[in-house]
Amino acid sequence: MVIAARVVEKNKELCGKVGQTMGEVIVVTSGKGGVGKTTTSANIGTGLAQAGFSVVLVDTDIGLRNLDVVMGLENRIVYDLVDVTSENCRLKQALIKDKRFANLHLLPAAQTKDKTAVSPEQMKALAEELKKEFDYAIIDCPAGIEQGFRNAIAGADRAVVVCTPEVSSVRDADRIIGLLEAADLKNPKLIINRIRPQMVKRGDMMDIDDILDILAIDLIGVVPEDESIVVSTNRGEPCVMDKNSKAGEAYRRITKRIQGEEVPLMNLDVPEGFMDKIKKLVGLR
Amino acid sequence: MLEFISRILGKETASSKSLAKERLRLVLVHDRASISPAMLNRLREDLVQVISNYMEIDETALEFNLCQDERDVALVANIPVLKMKRDYAAKC
Numbered sequence: 001m002v003i004a005a006r007v008v009e010k011n012k013e014l015c016g017k018v019g020q021t022m023g024e025v026i027v028v029t030s031g032k033g034g035v036g037k038t039t040t041s042a043n044i045g046t047g048l049a050q051a052g053f054s055v056v057l058v059d060t061d062i063g064l065r066n067l068d069v070v071m072g073l074e075n076r077i078v079y080d081l082v083d084v085t086s087e088n089c090r091l092k093q094a095l096i097k098d099k100r101f102a103n104l105h106l107l108p109a110a111q112t113k114d115k116t117a118v119s120p121e122q123m124k125a126l127a128e129e130l131k132k133e134f135d136y137a138i139i140d141c142p143a144g145i146e147q148g149f150r151n152a153i154a155g156a157d158r159a160v161v162v163c164t165p166e167v168s169s170v171r172d173a174d175r176i177i178g179l180l181e182a183a184d185l186k187n188p189k190l191i192i193n194r195i196r197p198q199m200v201k202r203g204d205m206m207d208i209d210d211i212l213d214i215l216a217i218d219l220i221g222v223v224p225e226d227e228s229i230v231v232s233t234n235r236g237e238p239c240v241m242d243k244n245s246k247a248g249e250a251y252r253r254i255t256k257r258i259q260g261e262e263v264p265l266m267n268l269d270v271p272e273g274f275m276d277k278i279k280k281l282v283g284l285r
Numbered sequence: 286m287l288e289f290i291s292r293i294l295g296k297e298t299a300s301s302k303s304l305a306k307e308r309l310r311l312v313l314v315h316d317r318a319s320i321s322p323a324m325l326n327r328l329r330e331d332l333v334q335v336i337s338n339y340m341e342i343d344e345t346a347l348e349f350n351l352c353q354d355e356r357d358v359a360l361v362a363n364i365p366v367l368k369m370k371r372d373y374a375a376k377c
């Protein structure tokens with residue numbers, strides 16, 4: 001509670017944007033399912049709130065909502081995204097306050113409707129409304145390239161594409177990048193998630209450079225495969241708050257880059273193991 | 286003996302990542318081409334224009350495709366020539 005109060009103060013000092021400058025809408029997308037969009041949305045949103053910005057997380061995965069549980073806010077839901085776009089309730093009524101940060105909010109997806117319950121035009125209007133209230137709106141996009149995707153990107157100013165170092169995920173990311181650019185969302189930024197330094201080292205996983213070479217877009221962060229993501233999801237507390245989490249550190253850096261800071265990539269090198277030493281000894285490396 | 290050790294330590298196996306990269310490269314040539322038939326169409330029109338400087342071609346019978354085998358992707362065009370342009374040769 002104390003932390004939250006202090007952050008709000010900081011927010012007022014630092015940003016001082018009460019209705020002056022417009023906020024930014026950032027969509028987190030991927031094409032392929034299960035690569036870490038929701039995890040990324042939760043961590044970027046929480047990271048930005050931690051840094052003092054006012055943030056709203058929007059779950060657009062209608063029918064398969066998840067951002068609420070990842071944030072640990074599933075028990076507080078009364079209204080949802082579809083209630084807002086169909087004017088069943090006012091925006092303020094549907095926004096759920098985060099437990100930890102008073103400047104962080106969630107607009108949950110509807111669970112009982114399907115993706116056609118919202119139109120891209122409605123999403124665009126909602127985005128405009130959110131920009132007046134918040135510094136950042138983070139949109140968690142559903143998998144796929146159909147209406148759910150079109151809804152999620154409709155009001156976005158910027159896009160973040162998440163992929164894992166696998167053939168199918170990179171392929172889908174390429175497709176998504178093409179679709180984003182066709183929709184005039186230029187210069188999407190890439191997050192490579194679930195990288196495993198051990199596998200990269202022995203040549204069994206594509207490295208950062210391999211993927212950048214193929215996709216030819218800017219990198220905004222690399223998140224390692226990390227058990228602390230599972231633990232933090234179990235708890236409903238994004239790992240960006242956990243000082244000891246490697247993935248958390250990666251997300252803290254991504255948060256800074258979103259604000260325009262230049263931060264070096266995290267060192268993901270694995271300490272030299274027993275087998276490495278033997279290989280060196282036998283002259284294999 | 287050393288061979289045996291190196292096999293255990295996994296030096297022999299070609300890295301699967303280069304396989305992944307190569308397969309991706311190929312599949313993306315096709316994906317990107319099929320996403321933008323507009324681009325292929327423009328390329329086709331540009332080509333016809335350039336070739337028409339040198340010869341008269343049968344545009345209606347022109348075939349124009351991206352072909353792929355195991356390792357390569359090629360742009361294959363089959364362009365029936367009706368007539369060579371004599372005046373162009375004279376100009377050079």
Ligand SMILES: Nc1ncnc2c1ncn2[C@@H]1O[C@H](COP(=O)(O)OP(=O)(O)OP(=O)(O)O)[C@@H](O)[C@H]1O
Nearest residue numbers: 033034035036037038039143194224225226229233
């Ligand atoms: N870096 C990571 N390390 C370990 N586990 C991870 C990591 N990133 C994501 N995961 C796990 O992968 C699963 C899928 O993540 P997430 O739900 O964020 O993906 P998604 O892209 O939102 O999926 P969907 O397409 O279904 O919406 C989750 O169980 C999550 O905990």
Ligand SMILES: [Mg+2]
Nearest residue numbers: 037038061066
């Ligand atoms: Mg998700």
